[in-house]
Amino acid sequence: MEKVGYRSVIKYPFLKHMSPAEIHQDMITTLGEGAPSSATVNRWVTEFKRRRKSVTDEPRSGRPRTSTTDENIDLVLDMVMDDQQILTWVIAAQTGISYFRADHILRNEFEISKATRWVPRFVTHDQMRTRATLSQDNLSLMQQDPESFLARFATMDETWVH
Structure with missing residues (x-):
């Protein structure tokens, strides 16, 4: 809770x-x-x-956000969508924010990971739930009859040519 x-x-x-x-x-x-x-x-x-009515936290004073603003987030997203091979330090230099803030925006705000290019992770919670359900169904089918299951299980997309 x-x-x-x-x-x-x-x-x-x-x-x-x-x-x-x-x-x-x-x-x-x-x-x-x-x-x-x-x-x-x-x-x-x-x-x-003391007659407090609200059960939520009161707003706190603190340092305002200067790097992870909506403007910078939009700017970084535009840069990555224009060039998916752009380097984090180039993003930082062009936006005027630190390397660590640029990396934070990419990894935490957009959930983008770096391989040879920035790849967005656009798997929704519903898709993850569907994948888990299908995996559990396949596991139960395999446990019932492992030999026939493996013979019928396709591990890649099949292309049918007529």
């Missing part, structure tokens, strides 16, 4: 006037080892006593 979920679970019994110890014990009974610590429960009960 995420932090917001825990906080929501803490807030409901707080509104029913349960003590922090009772809330924590109830969460341990329900969630087991996944329950937050008593200190966390106490901290959030204190926050709700």
Whole structure:
């Protein structure tokens, strides 16, 4: 469960006037080892006593993003789509960002990996789920009759010429 979920679970019994110890014990009974610590429960009960309404984190101040901006991300994507063999240091030099930020944008924002050229990984979660289901089906078929399965299993695309 995420932090917001825990906080929501803490807030409901707080509104029913349960003590922090009772809330924590109830969460341990329900969630087991996944329950937050008593200190966390106490901290959030204190926050709700101070009339806090939101269970989400407050925005924090910090250094603003300067390199991984939407403009730089779009610029890097355009550069890679124009030339898939472009080097990371060339991207960094042309955009004016560091090598590490350019590499971060390529690998984390676009999930692109480098072989001899940048190759986007556009496999969706549905495609991964379908592949896993098909693999499990093939495994169960093979376990039922291994010899006939291997004789019938095609390992590459077949081209039919008529």
